[in-house]
Amino acid sequence: MSGESLGIVETRIVTVFDRDDPLRMRSGATLAPVEVAYETYGELNSDATNAVYICHALTGDAHAAGFHEGDTRPGWWDNMIGPGRPIDTDRWFVVASNILGGCRGTTGPSSLNPATGEPYALDFPLLDMADFVEVHRALARRLGIRSFAAVVGGSLGGMQVLQWALSHPAEMGRALIFAASSRLTAQNIAFSAVGRQAIMRDSGFSEGKFLTRGTSPSKGLSVARMMAHITYLSEEAFQEKFGRSAQGGELSPNFGIDFAVESYLEHQGQRFLSRFDPLSYLYLTRVMDYFDPFADPHVIDALAADPVRFLVVSFDTDWRFSTEHSRRIVRHLEGSRVPTSFREIHSPWGHDSFLLEIDDYHATVRAFLDRAAEELA
Amino acid sequence: MSGESLGIVETRIVTVFDRDDPLRMRSGATLAPVEVAYETYGELNSDATNAVYICHALTGDAHAAGFHEGDTRPGWWDNMIGPGRPIDTDRWFVVASNILGGCRGTTGPSSLNPATGEPYALDFPLLDMADFVEVHRALARRLGIRSFAAVVGGSLGGMQVLQWALSHPAEMGRALIFAASSRLTAQNIAFSAVGRQAIMRDSGFSEGKFLTRGTSPSKGLSVARMMAHITYLSEEAFQEKFGRSAQGGELSPNFGIDFAVESYLEHQGQRFLSRFDPLSYLYLTRVMDYFDPFADPHVIDALAADPVRFLVVSFDTDWRFSTEHSRRIVRHLEGSRVPTSFREIHSPWGHDSFLLEIDDYHATVRAFLDRAAEELA
Structure with a gap:
């Protein structure tokens, strides 16, 4: 494995929305307070231009890399993030957070509803991909980051990256989307x-x-x-x-x-x-079932005016979100002349491949981020 | 749709094993009584050479064709079986039975255990594909049929056909196996x-x-x-x-x-x-999980000595039992020079295709049975 693990890291929790400034959700509902669990790795440079945001998949969390004190297993993407790793913490300041609606430190349906003092349960408002992004953005503001060099995610994480890039393209230089979908099939x-x-x-x-x-x-x-x-x-x-x-x-x-x-x-x-x-x-x-951003023909307009460079990666044996799902994203982006690199990686492991150390995949990510670093330099 | 429906049919129930002559199962257990629910369509000829046996899939039953009194929907394979249909009841005497362990008239785990007067539940013995076949054979004896012109089934039904052909090849002229498997994959x-x-x-x-x-x-x-x-x-x-x-x-x-x-x-x-x-x-x-007849290298010996003509059919979009499952059956049969026709049928409907009226499929079945009829004539 290239590079090393980060060593000991820890999860912090910050309140990003409160009663005076609640999260206004896509559905029209408001939510407060909203706490976010997050981790950071590496150092933010003085002009805050070297930040990379990690969006996790369905069952991930903020603990993407390194070890929690006393743990014997590292975070879920430790092979990808660390000194000398494809997302190189010697160069990048990496932010990873738990998603809104999650259960690993960020406010979700099992959090206490301040109106009742009991868990929200099904009174928690229904979520939209855009709500995830608003919470990521609020965390970024707290951390003093106005724009990310790259936003990265696989599966549901990649869907958040896509949503973020479409709605706020000025906030990222590059978008890395792995094994994701812009629209679920009936199956x-x-x-x-x-x-x-x-x-x-x-x-x-x-x-x-x-x-x-x-x-x-x-x-x-x-x-x-x-x-x-x-x-x-x-x-x-x-x-x-x-x-x-x-x-x-x-x-x-x-x-x-x-x-x-x-x-x-x-x-x-x-x-x-x-x-x-x-x-x-x-x-x-x-949230995944309803996600369908390209159903709005104008969704891509902002992106055409303010281009983000995309890397879209699929895995040839992934039958959850097959290569066809990635191709669909690429077709929409290229149709609007958004600069897009697409790679189908050979891997026998199916959808889980995006979590694994696969040489061709890691080399592709590394090269794409190297170009981002060159632009910054 | 070619041909017509049979009209009104009915299910009968017969006891094929009793306390004096119990079913001896592959596991070593014995079972009695064993009742079988079955239907017949068409007329058995005087030398009992025109019989065709239908083996049903996981959730099928003995009511394969025609209508029960008062019903508005026919049996599950009505498009396949009837006067002028691919399994033509003007020519063939068709027997369809509910499987051992089923719940549609044949003895199964919800039947009363004579030892306790209560349903067997999990005291019912574990079943093997060979046990299904023994019960089909016992019904055949009751009906005065020593050999079938053809035995036919899809999915789990096709697996019964394969087992029967392997263990008692003299009892059938032709074996028709649709969308089946000789060995389940891990998935x-x-x-x-x-x-x-x-x-x-x-x-x-x-x-x-x-x-x-x-x-x-x-x-x-x-x-x-x-x-x-x-x-x-x-x-x-x-x-x-x-x-x-x-x-x-x-x-x-x-x-x-x-x-x-x-x-x-x-x-x-x-x-x-x-x-x-x-x-x-x-x-x-x-039973399907454990089915793996070719694990025994000698299983095919009897068949090589007393050949059955096989028709193996797969459907190109079936991902439950893909064409590769059918090819595996064909490889084993052809490896022992058993006469085998193999057809992969194009159909968009996946595994369920074997139940549907698909022209190419029905024409293939009809032609294969026409040759059986010519041999009898």
């Missing part, structure tokens, strides 16, 4: 819907009030997560990793865990429970 | 496992004793069915049928049913509850 929505149904039909869901009622839709959440994991890996990756091998040496027919692939899914489902909130899962997945 | 097993988990984790499952405890894992069963339906259609079929259109004219963001595809899945999940049993779902899906 994408179908998977998303069934995952939510698994949660909402769990008797422990208690109409969303499980936190105050002492129940939990944990079984539904683990089923949703197991199903989602099937879509994160390619069919060949599943076959290569597990094939039909038995978990315990030899197959012995039963209804529990017999095949290795069953054990993997069970483990993923179980592990997810300790770190994710069923309500956040509902809110965040639903 | 196939993963979908299967998550569906079962949705059922078994439903608090209404009550360790399988829901029938006597007055609970029901209906929410889990509907989630399993919704997820399975995603795999039955191709991505393009979902896109063509539903795209991103709203169920109620215009999208109005919420967590319920807003997109048309959500309404479709909800309807499929709901409708399934009235006709299917959660325990049968567990037992039948598990």
Whole structure:
């Protein structure tokens, strides 16, 4: 692996909207307070021109790189961010935050509703991709950053990058969008819907009030997560990793865990429970279903006037957001003469590839950011 | 549509194994009584050489064609079976039965266990593809049929056809296998496992004793069915049928049913509850996971000595059991010089195609059975 890990890092929390200055949401609702959990890596230069923003995917968080005190596993994108890594913290000041509606420090549906003193639950307002971006922007203002050299994200993270670039192109030099989509297909929505149904039909869901009622839709959440994991890996990756091998040496027919692939899914489902909130899962997945920025033919006008350089990356075995999803983004950008580089990377690992250290992918990111650095110099 | 519907038909039930002559299962267990629900269409000729057996897929039943008294919808394969249809009842005597472990008249896990007077539930023995075949064979004996001109099935039905042909090749002239597999991939097993988990984790499952405890894992069963339906259609079929259109004219963001595809899945999940049993779902899906006949290198020996003519059909957009699954069956058969015709049919509809009236598919089946009829004449 190129470069090194950052070492010890920590998550901070800052209030970016309050009752006097609430977040005005796309739906018309207002929300306050809004706290944001974030981490930063590297040093902001004196004219604040070397900042890079990281937008996380559905189940990510602000802890993108380095180690929390006492942890043995680093942040979720440690292979990408660090000294000498593709997003090189010797050069860039990197900001990573937890998304609005999340459950890892940023205000979300399980946060206390100041009007009731109880968790919002389903009273939390429905979210839009633009709301995520407004919260990122508010954090940036707090940090004294008016414009980012680059904004980077994969999957739902890439969708935030796209939204940000479309609505506020002057705030970034480059946009890096990996394994993302500008519009979910019916099949994408179908998977998303069934995952939510698994949660909402769990008797422990208690109409969303499980936190105050002492129940939990944990079984539904683990089923949703197991199903989602099937879509994160390619069919060949599943076959290569597990094939039909038995978990315990030899197959012995039963209804529990017999095949290795069953054990993997069970483990993923179980592990997810300790770190994710069923309500956040509902809110965040639903934002993706509705995201469709190019439905507005004028959405790209601001970008044409104030170009951002795009890097769009897909992975050839990703069947959650296939290369066709990336091509669609590229078609819209190129149709408006927005400077866009597109790369389909070969990787056997499917959608999860954007999280992995794949030489061709990392080299592409590094080269694209090298050019950003040259422009700054 | 070519040909006509059969008109009124009815399901009969016959006991094929009893306490004095129980079903001896592959696992070593015995089972009695075993009742089988079946239907027949057309006339058996005097030397009983014109019989065709239909094996159904996961959620099918004995009612393959024609109408039950008072019904407005015909059996599940009415477009395939009837006078003048590809499986022509003017020529063939067609037998269709409900599978062992099913819930549509044949003995299954919700049947009464004579030892306790209560439903078997999870005390029902685990099943093997060979057990399905033994019950089909017992029904055939009851009907005075020693050999079938053809045995036909799609998906799990095709897997039964393959098993029967491998273990008792003298009992059929032709084997027609559509959209099937001789060995599930890790991804196939993963979908299967998550569906079962949705059922078994439903608090209404009550360790399988829901029938006597007055609970029901209906929410889990509907989630399993919704997820399975995603795999039955191709991505393009979902896109063509539903795209991103709203169920109620215009999208109005919420967590319920807003997109048309959500309404479709909800309807499929709901409708399934009235006709299917959660325990049968567990037992039948598990048989598919373990099915792997060619793991035994000698399994094909009997077939080489007593050839059956095979027709193997796949559909180009089927991603549940892709063409590669069919090719694998063909490779094994041809490797042992078993006469095999293979056709990949173009259809936009994915796995469900085997149930649909697709000209090229129906013409292929008709031509293959015409040759069987010529041999008999």
